[in-house]
Structures are given as C-alpha cells and as structure tokens.
Amino acid sequence: MKKLSARRRHPLAAVVVLLLALAATGGLYAAFAPAGKAQADETAQSLAIEEGQKLYAVGCASCHGSGGQGSSDGPSLVGVGSAAVDFQVSTGRMPAQQPGAQVPKKKNIYTQAQIDQLAAYIASLGAGPITPAAKQYDPAGADVAKGGELFRNNCAQCHNFTGEGGALTHGKYAPNLEDVTPKHVYEAMLTGPQNMPSFPDSTMPEKQKKDIIAYLQHVNGEKSVNPGGLKLGGLGPVSEGLFGWIFGLGALIAVAVWVAAHTAKAKKS
C-alpha cells in the first residue's frame, strides 16, 4: 500500500488512472455495444475518434494544442496521418517526456487499441499517410539485393551500412534499426518522424520499402549472420582499431612479457 501511495503523486499517475478508466469504459462499451454490422462500422469509427480525442486531450494536447494545431512546444498534427501516430506512440516516442531536438524511444504505455483510437482522431483532423496493413510491410518474397542498393542510396547516410545508427548535428542521432519491427520501419519511411525526411510512396513505392525491410532483416535482424566472427558493433574501423589495440596488441605484449621474463629461480636452500 505504501508503494502505491508513494506513486500517487507521480506525474504520470493521472494519465495511468485515466487510461485505466478509459480502457474500462472502452472494454465495457465493446462488451455491450449493439451488434448491427453496417451501422457498427461507422459508429465504431466515430466512437474511436471520440475516444481518441479524449486520449489526445490527456496525453498530447499540452504540446500539440487542444485541436492538434501545434504550439511552440510541438508541431501541428494536422495531416500527419494515422501512420505517424502509430509510429510515434507505439515506439513510445510520444508522448514525449520533454520537448527537445530529438525525442528518444521508450516504453510504450498505450495499448494498440488506444493507439488506433488516437490515430483515428488525428487522421480525422486532415488526410495523411495511413497506418499500413500487414501485407504492405511484410518482406516475404522481397528483393534483398535491390533493398541493399536502395538502403545504401537512401538510408545508410544516417543509419550506417547495416542500420547501426549514427550521429547527426548537435546531439541528434539516427537510431539503430536492430529490433525495429517491419511495421515501424515502414511507417518511419512513410511519415518521416522527427528530423528524418520522409520517403513517400510517390518517390519510393511500397515494393521498394519492402525490399529495404527485407535487406534490414538480412543484415541487422534475426536472419543476420557475421561469418567473420564478432561483429564489433558493425561500426567499421573505429571499433576495429580499438579491438586491434586492446586485444591484438595487448595480447601480444602480454605474450612478450612472458617470453622476456626471467624464469623463477630455485628457492635458496
């Protein structure tokens, strides 16, 4: 009990309580909702928007404005589309702990249903990229080699050859793409989160995005192999140089010490 009371004053406590309440409401509603199919779709849609708006008012409005119009602390969300919301919220980047040059990813506190509601609300503010369906980003059957070429032309300059990430100006960075789900990779390309430029379907069609995802899985995912041994971060010569100095030359000097050392003398008897 003590633990709970201590956390009652946590800044996020209100959010958590509200989310629980909303989840309960939503769940109850779902349980008792009338079952008229054709009507249900439309009602469900408007209901989702309504629920999303409530979530928005709690979690997002302080920075992005009460109607998504943006403020000095956050950009306008009109026209960013549901894909952007899905990416930002489900990777935990939004809601941000503090405004800044770059909002890092963290643990996501929303359920997928809530994210969809939020996304529905934002999408209702203005048309934008739509959250992709699974078949859009499923890399099965994609061209890995083509994906590699596309990756080196469009992505590697910030994310490194195999998506290990890299530095940008003034402390900003392009994150490591290991463990990023295909859906999130797809959404990021589609929407251009934060300082990342977007690669809309008009310049990079869906098939090419799949190729890129397939390539990433091949070189920096579950399927990736490192034939030569330890990957050393996949960072190239800096980590190789450090390894060579510390373990290569270090081991050789240790051996040299042994070679040159005087052999133990017999104890004076």
Added chain:
Amino acid sequence: MSTADNSKRKAPAGERVADYFDGRLGIYSLAKANMRKIFPDHWSFMLGEICLYSFIIIILTGVYLTLFFHPSMNEVHYHGSYVPMQGVLMSEAFASTLDISFDVRGGLLIRQIHHWAALIFVAGMVVHMMRVFFTGAFRKPREINWIFGFLLLVLGMFTGFTGYSLPDDLLSGTGVRFMQGAILSVPVVGTYLSFFLFGGEFPGGDFVARFYSIHILLLPGIMMGLLVAHLILVFYHKHTQFAGPGRTNNNVVGMPLLPVYMAKAGGFFFLVFGVIAAIAAIATINPIWALGPYRPDHVSTGAQPDWYMGMPEGLIRAMPGWEINLWGHTLVLGVFIPLVLFPLVLGAIAVWPFIEAWVTGDKREHHILDRPRNAPTRTAFGVAWIAEYMVLLIGGGNDMFAQYFHLSINAITWFVRIGFFAVPVIAFIVTKRICMGLQRRDHDKVLHGRETGIIKRLPHGEFIEVHEPLTQARLHTLTAHDQYKPAELGPLVDENGVERKAGRMEKLRVKLSKGFYAEGNQITKPTVDEYKEIQAGHGHH
C-alpha cells in the same frame, strides 16, 4: 683450409654442407661474429619483433590474396554465394573480394589475418617507437636507425591505406574520394596530380589497378629494404640495455642468440602468428559484404579510415572551412592546411632526437637506456605528442564518440579545435611534474633507504618508520644516469679583450638547455658525500 682437412677425415654431412657454403660465402666468419651474439632480456625489447613478425605475416597472407584478387574496376553483376548482393552491379575488385570471403575455403580467414595483422603492425610500430623514444634509445649512434624506423611507420600507414582501398567497397571508396579531394586542394598542381593519379576524373577505371601495384610492389619493396637495413643496424650497434649491476656503456648483458634467442625470438614469431590467427577466427574485420560496392553518390555514416589514418582524419574534421578566392584562383586552406599539418605533427617526434642532440651538444655513444623520469623534458614532449595524437584520433572518430557517449558532434569538434592547442601543453606540464616527483622519490630512496612500513617507538615515545638502506646494486642502478648541466653562453670577451657577439642560434640553444636541465627542470641526483653524511648520522629522520 677445409679442403686439406677433408681429405684426412670424413666430416659429418652438416659440416660438409657448411664447408661448401663457407668456401663461397664466408659463412664461418659471419657466424663467428653473430652466432653467440648477446641480446638483453626485457619485454619492451620485443615490441620491434611484433612489428617484424606481423610484417612477415602480412606478406605471406598478402601473396595468398593476390592469387584470388582481381585488381580491376570493370563492372560486373555479382552471382556468387552471398545472397544480399545477388545481381548487384560492382567492380571485379569488389566481386573477387566477395569470392575470397565466401567461396574460397579459408579465404575469409586469410583476409582477416591480413587485415588484423596490418592494424597490429602499425600499432606495434607506434608502441615500439614510443619505447625507443622514452628510453632515449635514439641517441648516438642510433639516430639513422631511428629515421629508418620512422620511415617504415610512414610507409606502413600508406601501404595500409592503399590496401584498404583495394576492395573498392563503399567505405574505402569514400576514403579514396577524400584523398582525391585533398589532392585537389594542393595549390597550382592539385588538379593535374589528381587527373594523373586517377587516370582522369574521379573515380575513373584505373585507381584500383594502380593502387594494387603501389600496395603489393612499390611500397612493400621499399619497406623490405628499409627493414633489412634496420635489422642490420640493430645487429651492428648491438642492443641497448637498462642500467644495472654489471651493465655498462661498454658491454651488453643477456643471453646468446644461439640457442636462447633463436628459440625465444623464433618461438615468438609463432606466438604472434598464432594470436593473430585466433583473432581472425573470432573477430570480423572490414566486412565488405555489409558495406556494399562503391558508388560515388552513395555513402554511409561513420565513414572512417583505419585507425592509423585517424590522425589526419581528425585534423581535417576539426579544421574550419577557410577558402580564399583571388585572381581567379582558389586556395583551399580548409583542406590544404590539414594536409600540411599531417606530416608536421607526425614528423615532430621524428626530429626530436636531433634537437635534443643539438641542445645537449653530447657527441658520446649511448648504450645505456634512460628511465623516462630521468629525462623529464623529453618524456613530457613525448607524452604531449601522444596526447596530441589522441586528441586528433578522437576528432577522427567524433561521430562515433557522439553516438556512443550521447554527445554533440559539434561540441566534440570544438573540443578538438581547442584541445589541439591546449591538450599537449597541459600534458607536457603534468608529465614534467610527475617525472620530477619520481626523481625526488628516487633521490629520497637513495639517501634514506626503502620505507619498510615497520613503525618503531623510540624510548622517549617518538614513532619513526624504519628505513632499510638499499643494496649497492640498487644504489648503483638509481644513480647510474648522467645529468647534464645547462649550457652557458661562453665568455663574450676573449682573452685578448675582443668582444664577440653571441649568435641567435647559440642564444636559443642556451635557452633551451636551461629549459631542459636548469634547476627546477630536473632533480640533482644525490652525491656520494650526501649519502655518507646521512648514513653517518643514521637514525635521524
């Protein structure tokens, strides 16, 4: 002489073979001088061997790689066994490197041994050079060998760079592009140099073949010559040694070449090769398959050279973008100044022995090594040089440091810009003070003996720590070093009363000498009289 003997008795087969060669090459005289040559034991004397052996390993593995590598920039579509490159357009150089890595059995291992050995070779040369520097082993008669060693380091860096560029991958191609941009910045002739080196515009279709010939023939050939000269001089001068009982400037104490050093040095070759082979088994180096083929319009973040080129990389990253346009010409200072600074920073360490010799005016041979603390100015200079090198290495990897330590790349660049001037100065001052502190410690140890940690209570209640006098061997070792007195300007009036003017160089030399050896810049070592006086009044502390 041996022919006469042979008729009388049947010599063993080995001896007969030796006789055969002696009659033609004079090997007995050679062996007489060298077979039982003495080498002193110290781990730091083996650093040069690490370099020698890794050089041999590089040549052995390099020859193997040439059997499979195609130094051609003809574009082909890849159809080897590496899936993520299927059908990709690439140069034959890159395709054949993929083949070495994925289709030649053991090819990947040899490639990785070659590259790891190259990193270790250059790193070993730097550490070896530092050992020689900090112990003063570069002093007469070894100055020329010091220069040979330095040239080997410089050539090693460029051989490494040309080799790194051969696979024509996206990372090395970016490095070559940088080199081409740097050449373009050379005033007046830069554009022409670039066109001649690349056979036209960058990247053209020639540079891999040209770098290949430079990498496998020209530079290693020169290095081989220098290396042999370096080793001959090591044999000829005989090895230096640290001061100690029985070790003087006139002798060298250690174990004979045959058998002990034959086994130790020979064995060490296998140890070095074994360690590098094991490293190549467990750690990837330069995974070109992950980098992709070079395209001048593609790039990856974290574009870095191998570590030995990190220093010039740091210079170029930290330099502000100065550019002067005058009379229809462009002076690209933002690139050209780092290009000029590179040899200057590197060469600063190489000229030190000559500056030191000039300041001391010492023309004697030196075979006893200095302890770094006993030459505070030299040691401080060496550490300042290393500090400068480290600052520039950080600059060369500023994007990595920004990424992994969550720093701003701009802040690191500013640190390097300021640190380039400030850090060596700080390192110099701090090191000098540490050296002086250590000298004081030796001074106390000689005069008062070793602190035993035993506390004794005197009859009147005072507590003292018992100091144990040093053995004569230790006393000798700690006082064996020479100490220079600062130079003075000679009399400005000669015995005939004629005035002379002290030249500017002479004044500079006196000034430097004072900076090196005046009171406050070194601790005068204890004299026999001081020692006797203190020992006579034993018990007082």
Added chain:
Amino acid sequence: MSSQDIPEDKHLPSEQGDAHHAGVAVADDPFADPGLPAHKPRIQDIDERAAKRSERTVAMLFTISMLATIGFIAAYVTIPVDKIVFIFPLGKVSALNFALGLTLGAALFCIGAGAVHWARTLMSDVEVADERHPIQASPEVKAKVMQDFADGASESAIGRRPLIRNTMIGALAMLPLSALVIMRDLGPLPQEKLRKTLWAKGKLLINQNTMEPLRPEDVAVGSLTFAMPEGLEEEQHDFQVQIAKAALMIVRIQPEDIKDKKELEWSHDGIVAYSKICTHVGCPISLYEQQTHHVLCPCHQSTFDLSDGARVIFGPAGHALPQLRIGVNKEGFLEALGDFEEPVGPAFWERG
C-alpha cells in the same frame, strides 16, 4: 656533467670512464657498480625431475600443435564453406572460418609456446656480457681512407677538368626528366572536365529509386529524393564518373521558409535541387534533417542550411553546395534549366 665540458675526442664508450667502473666496487663509493650478480640456478637446473616435467610440457605443446594441424586439414576438408553455426558469444559465424582460425592459431601458438618454454626452462640462463667496440674508425683508418680517396680523386682528374665534371652533372641531372615525361599519359589534362556535368537545359530529373522522371506533386514537404539526369544509365561505362558529379538531392521546403532569394528563384514551388556532392572533399552529403533543413556530411561533418542557399553553417567545407535551377516542362515533369553554374564537389586551384 656540463654539455660544454665533454671532451670532443671522447666519443667512444671505452674512453668514457667516469666514476663508475664496471665490475669494480670501490670501497668508498657506495654507488659504484658491484658487477654482475652471481647466477642463481632455476629449479630445472638442480632438480632433474623438474627438468623432465619441463621437457614433457614442451613435447606436449609440440604434440598439440601437430594435432591442431591435423584438425586444420580435417576442418578444411569436412566443413562446407557456407556453413553457419551459432557460437557464444560470437554470434552466428562461419563454421569454417572459426575452425580454421582456431586450429591454425593453436598449431602456431603451441610451437611458439613450446620453443619459448624450452628456452626459458631448459636452456642455460646464465647471463653473459659481450664487449662493445667503438663504431667510429681509428684515426689511422680514417687517415688511410682519406688518402685513398684523395688519390682516387686526383687520378680521375675531376678537379682539374671542370668541363667533364660539369657536363656529367648536367647529364645526370637531366636524365630523370625522361622518367617524369613518360608519366604524362597517366591521365588526360583537366581542361573543363571539373566544371561540366551531364545536367543541361531540358534534362528531366530521374528518381533514382524508380528510374522514372519526377513530377512536382511526387515531392512532398519533408521528403528526400535523389535524382540523376535523364539519359544516364548504370550500365554505361562512365556512369561512376558522371554520377560523381551529377548526383542530385531534392527536397521540398515551404516557400515562405526559404530565406535565400536566389534559392527561391531557382526552385519550383519550394522544390529545391542541390548537388549531393560535398564541397569539402566530395563525400555524398545527404544527412538531411527535415525540421531544421540542415544537411550534414557523414565524412567530416560539414553542415549546410538548405533553406538558406545551402550555406555552410559548420565544419570544414569552404563554400555552399551548388544549386541546380529547375522548372517544370509541358508534360508536367521536373526538368533542369541548365547545368550547375559553378563546379560541383571539392574546390581546386583553378576553380576561382
């Protein structure tokens, strides 16, 4: 010892006798060299069983080496070249590379370790002193050499016949010129090559991803696209040379956010096309931050502001990225309105 009072002629180690004479402990000099300490035996020197143990260790190391070589051959023959295995903590690695490397490493290391152990424990460890000899020649030798040289020089009469000497020096000095001249055909002269790219009036902007010409409506605000000139094919022999100059980076900025007047004029409805090649040393620069409109070079961190004429705001680049003037043709495709007006890529002496 002052540097001044080192006698000039005392260069040789043997002549530099000072307070510490080798091996002589002078009674009233506590710092004198006591000479080489007496040799102390190792266990192996006095205990035959210990020596036998050492012998067995050395033999064992050599045997392991033999086994490792057999292992190397076995691995080479049996393991397929593309076999991948998981090995902790290395990850998924090539089984062949791992097996060959470790067996080779062991085979080599054990030979070395055996030899060194042998030397350290079974060979004599008595330290011996070798005398050094002065490197400098004795005055007699030097005098003889000088005399020989003088004789030779005077017999050649090189001093008395300056005509021969001078022409010889001239001939030797000129000879390397041939070596220099023969290098001429290493490459063509630069001429105007660095000033021209494939871009020209009316050339369409081809999207490098799709190889289709770009329309203005394809390029969204905040997006990043790379384009090359119409007619350039990856398969053509000078593709690398051409793309190294023609590579183009296209972004769209709200026109009201564009600060530079010329940039706005040369853009089409906020779509701006800049050279992708850094003006520092030529890396493809394309780390575009869509909120700040800064692009960063991954090689040396030059940073350019694409909303302000691509001027340099940080790093070692000396001038702004060249902009390509673009418009829209009758069919509604983006087209170049000419070549770059200044050379792309790194600066050079003739750039002006």
